[in-house]
Amino acid sequence: MRTRSDLSGPFELNIIGTNATTADPPGQPMNLELHSQRLLLRPLAAEDLELAVELFTDPEIMTFVGKPSTAEMIAEEMPIALSRGGGGCIGIWCILDRITGEKLGETFLLPLAIEGDDTDWDLVGGPGLPEAEIETGYFLRRPAWGKGYATETIKRLTMFAFEETPLEELVAVIDPKNDASHNVLLKAGFTEEGPRRAYATEMQGFRISRAQWKAQFGDAG
Numbered sequence: 654m655r656t657r658s659d660l661s662g663p664f665e666l667n668i669i670g671t672n673a674t675t676a677d678p679p680g681q682p683m684n685l686e687l688h689s690q691r692l693l694l695r696p697l698a699a700e701d702l703e704l705a706v707e708l709f710t711d712p713e714i715m716t717f718v719g720k721p722s723t724a725e726m727i728a729e730e731m732p733i734a735l736s737r738g739g740g741g742c743i744g745i746w747c748i749l750d751r752i753t754g755e756k757l758g759e760t761f762l763l764p765l766a767i768e769g770d771d772t773d774w775d776l777v778g779g780p781g782l783p784e785a786e787i788e789t790g791y792f793l794r795r796p797a798w799g800k801g802y803a804t805e806t807i808k809r810l811t812m813f814a815f816e817e818t819p820l821e822e823l824v825a826v827i828d829p830k831n832d833a834s835h836n837v838l839l840k841a842g843f844t845e846e847g848p849r850r851a852y853a854t855e856m857q858g859f860r861i862s863r864a865q866w867k868a869q870f871g872d873a874g
């Protein structure tokens with residue numbers, strides 16, 4: 654399945670904090686700090702370990718996304734979780750309140766695992782984008798639930814993907830019982846595709862193409 658554009662084009666993305674926008678000529682540094690009305694998404698950093706531990710050890714947060722992890726395992730895996738690929742445009746972002754700086758959760762663009770039970774991090778970190786479907790997902794701390802933050806996050810990340818990277822398509826997969834995530838994806842313009850294989854199990858698949866995104870949000874984002 655074709656999941657991305659021809660990457661032989663002029664996208665040479667660099668991770669440095671500038672004010673690059675879609676209007677910048679290709680090859681200019683890319684800004685990976687993404688603002689929305691209430692949120693700031695910035696690349697995950699080593700200092701976010703405490704947040705990661707809060708998210709991935711919480712049985713309620715992990716209800717539909719696998720078994721809770723341990724703090725030790727999360728600390729061990731943190732350096733890998735900081736990897737970025739495609740010149741920085743795939744990886745994990747920390748979600749913060751843009752006014753107070755409070756950390757609210759994590760969101761990501763990463764190669765979708767089909768038969769593995771976790772992201773294949775060997776696919777991340779090369780110079781180009783991996784030959785894989787690129788998945789988006791999100792995890793919020795419990796106090797941040799029910800405020801529309803996940804929808805705002807995914808809309809902003811999708812806008813980034815289609816306005817500032819060569820990605821042609823994003824996918825998402827959920828446990829069919831995860832109603833909150835189901836609603837988030839529909840509100841963010843994804844199309845439900847039915848059951849599909851991912852993470853070595855049967856999940857509910859969603860997809861959005863650049864053209865679909867443009868048709869829905871192209872002018873306003």
Ligand SMILES: CC(C)(COP(=O)(O)OP(=O)(O)OC[C@H]1O[C@@H](n2cnc3c(N)ncnc32)[C@H](O)[C@@H]1OP(=O)(O)O)[C@@H](O)C(=O)NCCC(=O)NCCS
Nearest residue numbers: 714791792793798799800801802803804832833834836837
């Ligand atoms: C899934 C999750 C990110 C949703 O975050 P959120 O910020 O609360 O979601 P939003 O506030 O943007 O809600 C989106 C929509 O889903 C609805 N919704 C929220 N929680 C719901 C629930 N438990 N059941 C049904 N609908 C729900 C909201 O009402 C909203 O629709 P509305 O605007 O029409 O009212 C959050 O619950 C979470 O982190 N869960 C644990 C991790 C997880 O499952 N991640 C998804 C992996 S695929």
